[in-house]
Amino acid sequence: MTLHRVARFTDVSENRGLEVRIDDSKILLLKVGDQLRAYQGECPHAGAPLAEGALCNGRLTCPWHKAQFRIEDGGLCEPPALDSLKRYPLEVRDGEVWAGDQPLQDAHTPPADDERTFVIVGAGAAGTAAASALREKGFGGRVLLIDREAGAGYDRTVLSKFVIAGEMPTEEVPSLRDDDFYREQRIERINAEVMSLDAINRTLRLTDGQSLQYDAALLATGGTPKPLELPGANLPQVFVLRSRAHAQQILDSAKPGQRAVIIGDSFIAMESASSLRQYGLDVTVLARQPVPFAKQFGETIGKAILALHEANGVVLRTDGEATQIEGTNKVEAVLLDNGQRLSADLVLVGIGVTPATAPFADLPQEKDHSLRVDGGMRVTDGLWAAGDIATFPLNGQPRRIEHWRLAQQQARIAAANMLGGDEHYLDVPYFWTWHFGKNYDYLGHAEAWDEVEFKGDPFKPPFIGLFGKNGVVTAVVACEEERTMAMLAERMKQPLPVDEAWRMIRD
Numbered sequence: 073m074t075l076h077r078v079a080r081f082t083d084v085s086e087n088r089g090l091e092v093r094i095d096d097s098k099i100l101l102l103k104v105g106d107q108l109r110a111y112q113g114e115c116p117h118a119g120a121p122l123a124e125g126a127l128c129n130g131r132l133t134c135p136w137h138k139a140q141f142r143i144e145d146g147g148l149c150e151p152p153a154l155d156s157l158k159r160y161p162l163e164v165r166d167g168e169v170w171a172g173d174q175p176l177q178d179a180h181t182p183p184a185d186d187e188r189t190f191v192i193v194g195a196g197a198a199g200t201a202a203a204s205a206l207r208e209k210g211f212g213g214r215v216l217l218i219d220r221e222a223g224a225g226y227d228r229t230v231l232s233k234f235v236i237a238g239e240m241p242t243e244e245v246p247s248l249r250d251d252d253f254y255r256e257q258r259i260e261r262i263n264a265e266v267m268s269l270d271a272i273n274r275t276l277r278l279t280d281g282q283s284l285q286y287d288a289a290l291l292a293t294g295g296t297p298k299p300l301e302l303p304g305a306n307l308p309q310v311f312v313l314r315s316r317a318h319a320q321q322i323l324d325s326a327k328p329g330q331r332a333v334i335i336g337d338s339f340i341a342m343e344s345a346s347s348l349r350q351y352g353l354d355v356t357v358l359a360r361q362p363v364p365f366a367k368q369f370g371e372t373i374g375k376a377i378l379a380l381h382e383a384n385g386v387v388l389r390t391d392g393e394a395t396q397i398e399g400t401n402k403v404e405a406v407l408l409d410n411g412q413r414l415s416a417d418l419v420l421v422g423i424g425v426t427p428a429t430a431p432f433a434d435l436p437q438e439k440d441h442s443l444r445v446d447g448g449m450r451v452t453d454g455l456w457a458a459g460d461i462a463t464f465p466l467n468g469q470p471r472r473i474e475h476w477r478l479a480q481q482q483a484r485i486a487a488a489n490m491l492g493g494d495e496h497y498l499d500v501p502y503f504w505t506w507h508f509g510k511n512y513d514y515l516g517h518a519e520a521w522d523e524v525e526f527k528g529d530p531f532k533p534p535f536i537g538l539f540g541k542n543g544v545v546t547a548v549v550a551c552e553e554e555r556t557m558a559m560l561a562e563r564m565k566q567p568l569p570v571d572e573a574w575r576m577i578r579d
């Protein structure tokens with residue numbers, strides 16, 4: 073390892089990281105009190121430049137998907153990153169900063185000193201985050217990670233954004249962890265489907281007849297796309313999109329120049345509209361709402377996103393609902409209840425998901441089939457749930473929220489509590505959505521607001537829209553305002569007065 077002179081001490085400011093390079097390695101210098109630290113320059117999640125992130129309350133927040141790390145030691149605080157930052161050796165001599173060209177080695181696997189077996193059902197966002205967190209938090213016992221999908225544990229958020237746009241082959245969908253990680257961390261992956269659960273006897277049954285005993289279990293089976301219940305819905309070109317296999321089926325069928333009808337105006341439906349359009353298909357969306365996302369983002373931003381879709385050739389229709397998919401061996405048209413017939417080569421159904429809790433029929437379930445958990449994500453003794461299947465208390469209200477980062481946060485909380493901790497969700501829900509090359513960030517969970525104000529114009533990003541209720545920020549939507557959103561991700565953990573937020577945004 074060689075030290076390289078990379079900056080002067082005075083080049084690094086109090087409130088912003090500085091990116092320096094040694095050959096091809098990007099290194100981030102951060103000021104911690106009167107000292108400096110050197111960390112990897114890119115977020116371990118998706119490679120965002122961390123120098124563009126925000127420093128606040130002793131944490132560095134990633135500008136892209138809001139992973140958080142302790143400034144002091146680079147330790148992981150919040151996902152979607154699943155690893156702490158790699159630290160580089162650093163010395164300051166006569167006001168000059170010298171950094172090493174190799175990161176310090178701090179990988180550790182807890183010794184196998186625990187007799188217990190923890191089982192995780194579902195290796196998606198929540199399940200994989202929980203398996204990682206159990207080891208990170210020192211659990212040395214057996215960890216069994218079960219998923220019915222071979223090769224599970226990948227980033228499904230890219231499916232609707234890049235894969236069906238033809239920009240990322242399914243084999244290149246990023247895995248959440250690589251094979252070496254599972255091996256080194258002794259995480260046993262089982263490719264099997266869980267059929268039932270006996271929570272009293274702490275036993276899971278698999279569809280192949282095997283039974284598994286556990287000391288603690290986390291259920292993280294996610295959502296199942298709601299099927300279309302119409303004549304013709306079983307034709308081969310009627311698709312849903314949840315898994316890599318679904319994305320591959322869509323790609324195997326879709327050809328530029330074809331006509332796609334998308335049923336639904338969910339985030340996945342609209343992201344798919346953008347992607348299929350970019351892939352060269354004619355796209356019509358059959359929506360229930362005239363303005364997509366108005367409920368979550370308000371009318372103005374919803375209209376701006378609709379305008380972006382329309383400018384790119386997507387047609388959104390609200391004048392009729394699908395009553396039948398026509399065709400003998402293949403999709404030919406979608407019939408609407410107003411008598412119209414839309415010619416189609418493929419249909420994509422994006423009308424939401426149902427929590428995948430059928431194997432847990434013996435547990436009490438909410439009306440939507442989710443599992444109610446307490447603030448620590450616990451269902452009952454020895455059993456926890458996280459992600460899309462969990463209804464959890466958010467600001468005192470039971471909520472089920474389908475966000476990637478939140479599923480992973482819940483999983484980390486569950487992992488800590490499976491180990492005897494007492495952690496609760498104290499953060500701000502965050503998600504992102506991608507349309508025609510524009511990324512929209514959402515912080516908060518507002519069902520109602522009494523004021524909304526903008527910096528910039530939602531029709532011409534960059535912009536920030538601030539939603540307030542009783543003078544306190546309840547949600548923020550933004551496009552191309554990454555650093556400010558990273559700062560808000562931290563600041564909104566405490567009630568943030570709207571005035572103060574505006575002062576921060578304008579600074």
Ligand code: FAD
Nearest residue numbers: 194196197198220265266293294459460474475476479503
């Ligand atoms: P999942 O990630 O779905 O994982 C559940 C796993 O359980 C699956 O691998 C499944 O195979 C397995 N499983 C289910 N039943 C069984 C069983 N009986 N036995 C064994 N295994 C089982 N959120 C965002 O915040 N931002 C986005 O941009 C975004 N984009 C998305 C794009 C798409 C196409 C989709 C489908 C979702 C997107 N989401 C996004 C939502 C986000 O992916 C989910 O909220 C998140 O994946 C939920 O995590 P989870 O662990 O609960 O479920």
